[in-house]
Amino acid sequence: MTDAxxxxxxxxxxxxxxxxxQGLLIAIAVDSVTKDILMVAFMDAEALQKTRETGLAHFHSRSRGKLWLKGETSGHFLRVEQILVDCDQDALQLMVRPExxxxxxxxxxxxxxxxxxDSLVKIAP
Known part of the structure; x- marks a missing residue:
């Protein structure tokens, strides 16, 4: 990449x-009200485009190798209110309203x- x-x-x-x-970038879903990190996933160009078009978080499922609309089977959609872009544009922070x-x-x-x-301890919701 050039300096410009x-x-x-x-x-x-x-x-x-x-x-x-692999054509992916990191997407971090953050609750827009509580500011809690809800999940971390990956987006490809298609997932990013669909997210921007629909306002619903779409990701690239690495295990299934395809586009994934968060909530498509559970009904627990993530409504995107704002997309923040990190300094070198390889990670996104999605400010969402979880359903x-x-x-x-x-x-x-x-x-x-x-x-x-070396143990995992469940924390209170």
């Missing part, structure tokens, strides 16, 4: 998402355990 494109990506106003070698638990386990957030030594 690096400067534009890091300091400019043009959205230039930087996907990794139910964000985690596939039924937990409000995927971050429902803390590390205590």
């Amino acid at each position: 494109s690096t400067a534009e990506r890091e300091l400019g106003t043009t959205f230039m998402p930087r996907f990794d070698a 139910g638990p964000a985690c596939h386990t039924g937990a409000r957030s995927c971050f429902y355990r803390s590390l205590d030594g």
Whole structure:
């Protein structure tokens, strides 16, 4: 990348998402009210486009190798209110309104355990 494109990506106003070698970037879903991190997933260009078009969080399922609308089977959609872009445009923070638990386990957030030594301890909701 040239210095000019690096400067534009890091300091400019043009959205230039930087996907990794697999065509993915990190997307962190954050509750817009509580500011709790709900989940971390990956987006490809299609997921990013669908999210922007619909206002519903779409991701790329690495295990299934396809587009995934969060809530398509559970009904627990993530309504995107704002997309924040990190400095080098390889990660997004999705400010969302969750419609139910964000985690596939039924937990409000995927971050429902803390590390205590070598053990995981469930934390209060």
